[in-house]
Amino acid sequence: MAWEILAIWVIVILAITWFVRDEKRRKADLEIARAARYYAHAPKYRHRSAERFDAAPPAPARRTGGLTETQRAFFKTWKR
16 A cells, blocks of 8 residues: 555656646747747848858968078077
8 A cells, every 4th residue: 555655656746747847848948939039030130141252252461481580590509
């Protein structure tokens, strides 16, 4: 008899836990849907198409390689 009462309480606790979790999930889904509707229709979040570039992007600036005279002199002092 005691194990039957324990089994009933386990079932009741599981059912209540399941119900609470489902309600939280339902409320979260409704909140996400509300936010999605807002961001989909709010004027400040409307999609603006990107500008089309017909020309290729400009080439990067040419880098001047090599060392300056001061740097060369510094390394020459260390060279033996």
